[in-house]
Amino acid sequence: MRDSFPTSLPLVFREPPRPCSYLPDQTAALEYRLYRTLTATQYSLLLGRGWRRMGTHFFRPRCPACTQCVSLRVDVAAFQPSKSQRRCWQKNQEIETVVERPEVSSEQIALYNAYHADMHARRGWPNRETAPSEYFEGFLAGPWDFPFEIRYLAEGQLVGLGLIDVVPDAISSIYFYHAPELRSRALGTFSILREIELARELGKRWLYLGYWVSGCQSMAYKNQFGPYELLSAYVADNDDPVWKRPDSQEIQEG
Numbered sequence: 001m002r003d004s005f006p007t008s009l010p011l012v013f014r015e016p017p018r019p020c021s022y023l024p025d026q027t028a029a030l031e032y033r034l035y036r037t038l039t040a041t042q043y044s045l046l047l048g049r050g051w052r053r054m055g056t057h058f059f060r061p062r063c064p065a066c067t068q069c070v071s072l073r074v075d076v077a078a079f080q081p082s083k084s085q086r087r088c089w090q091k092n093q094e095i096e097t098v099v100e101r102p103e104v105s106s107e108q109i110a111l112y113n114a115y116h117a118d119m120h121a122r123r124g125w126p127n128r129e130t131a132p133s134e135y136f137e138g139f140l141a142g143p144w145d146f147p148f149e150i151r152y153l154a155e156g157q158l159v160g161l162g163l164i165d166v167v168p169d170a171i172s173s174i175y176f177y178h179a180p181e182l183r184s185r186a187l188g189t190f191s192i193l194r195e196i197e198l199a200r201e202l203g204k205r206w207l208y209l210g211y212w213v214s215g216c217q218s219m220a221y222k223n224q225f226g227p228y229e230l231l232s233a234y235v236a237d238n239d240d241p242v243w244k245r246p247d248s249q250e251i252q253e254g
Contacts, residue, residue, distance in 0.1 A: 004042055004045060005042060005045060010034055010035045011034040012032070012033055014030070015029055015031075016029065017064055020063070022068075022216040022218070022219065023066065023068060023213065026065075027063065027065065027066070028066070029061070029062050029063050030059045030061060031059065031060060031061075032058065033058040034057065040146040040167040040168060043144075043165065043167050045237075049237070050231050052211075053142075053165060053174065054138060054139065054174070054175075055138050055139055055141040055142055056141045056142040060234055061234065062234075068213050068214065069211040069213055070212050070231060071230065072210070072211070072212040072222050072223065072228055072230055073206045073228060073229050073243070074206065074207040074209060074227075076204055079196055080227075082224065084189075085224075088186045088189045091186075094154070095153065096154075097151065097152055097153070099150050102139065102148060102149040104132045104140065108158065109131070111159075111177060111179060112135065113130060115179070115180060116128055117129075139163055139174070139175065146165045146166050148166055149163050150162040150164060150194060150198070152191070152194075159178060159179040159182055160176065160177065160191060161177060162174075162194070164195060164198075170207065171204055171206075171207050171208070173195055173210065174210075176191045192209070192225055196225070210222075227245055229243040230243065230244055
């Protein structure tokens with residue numbers, strides 16, 4: 001396994017410490033890697049060590065004094081939906097999903113900007129509007145063969161879009177946005193359920209949901225998909241990662 005890591009060293013850098021977006025009383029920092037080439041198998045090894053991807057950038061937390069950002073992955077074969085998740089699944093069955101290679105379109109950009117404008121108004125997110133070039137650089141850039149997108153269509157109209165990476169043993173959930181007017185449909189929950197279903201269809205063992213912070217309300221949904229495992233520590237490439245299933249899975253029925 002270790003021999004499968006890229007033989008050429010990546011460009012490595014660490015951002016300056018900054019106020020944490022998830023825990024206001026903490027200071028955050030990310031470490032980054034830039035690779036010239038990377039296979040899906042090599043990326044799978046990075047995912048197992050807590051790395052994430054956005055465009056050409058691979059990153060993971062390296063905060064000065066806080067370790068509360070923990071990588072979380074769902075055990076796809078063992079997953080059992082809660083009552084509320086089953087209701088969400090049934091409520092959205094008329095929504096068509098299509099898995100394709102990712103692209104940039106005016107329809108996607110309009111949906112992305114509408115979603116973020118709504119989150120800015122309701123939750124105080126930074127007011128950011130993207131252009132096609134920025135969207136491409138942020139999500140799609142890189143010579144990779146593992147990125148895909150899941151399009152969510154209602155009566156032929158795009159109402160949601162999920163960006164994912166597909167590697168030999170897993171799917172990594174990168175980002176999801178949706179039409180603000182369908183907020184009551186809980187499309188965020190539906191998108192994770194669809195990604196779990198896709199992972200099962202493709203014979204994948206894990207769905208990586210990124211970082212979970214126990215004290216952050218906006219990440220509270222991630223540990224509602226169980227059983228799941230948490231990464232014990234962010235180890236070096238030549239060390240084996242240790243994933244553990246918590247003794248008490250904090251899943252709420254509803």
